[in-house]
Amino acid sequence: MGKDVIIALDFDSREKTLAFLDRFTEEKPFVKVGMELFYAEGPAIVREIRRRGHRIFLDLKLHDIPNTVKKAMAALSALDVDIINLHAAGTAAMMTAALEGLTRPDGTRPLLIAVTQLTSTDQERMERELLIHAPLEEVVLSYASNAAAAGLDGVVCSPLEAGAIHRRCGASFLTVTPGVRFAGGDAGDQKRVTTPAKARELGSDYIVVGRPITQAENPVAAYRRCVREFVD
């Protein structure tokens, strides 16, 4: 594991997903399978993408009572993926149960990371709708600390919080960061955004990039631009 760009495969079918991946003839990008694609195509699409040689972040954001999440993670542990996530808001008890469920009988498991505050949330909405009145960065840091204490491998957060999380939880605690746009790009529903270059400067371990690549006129060129700005 090291600094890399993860492409969010937010497509609604196997056909569109594979047609997109077929464009990449020279590289095998690290990809993310999220709710849209997983709910449309099920675990088979994960196996198929794996067979093609991609590393996979399975982004299903589990959030339920500890027993349910433990059993769901046990089912997901049969899939050969690199990273899985859940919501830190489910509390440390849920995260501990998730780790237990995810760990295979031979002791191996995918990395498990926790979503802190979604990158589509800002201070104002968090206060008004979630009734959380602490500064957003403090909330993110507190959720990250809970995840670290529960034994997780890292968090999903905005690149804007990556540095503070590394200082609080250690350099090897992973920061996987969506909320990435090229300079002047349309943020869409994202609120806590920055560029790939700035994400690198702020210390993100992985950037997760969806629409700036998938909706680009030339997705391979957009992916390579991310790699140039963030990794090279």
Ligand SMILES: O=C(O)c1cc(=O)[nH]c(=O)n1[C@@H]1O[C@H](COP(=O)(O)O)[C@@H](O)[C@H]1O
């Ligand atoms: O867990 C995630 O991947 C995630 C967490 C978060 O806080 N914000 C966030 O945008 N994501 C995911 O990251 C991707 C971002 O996509 P774009 O906004 O199109 O670049 C989407 O697939 C989201 O589901």
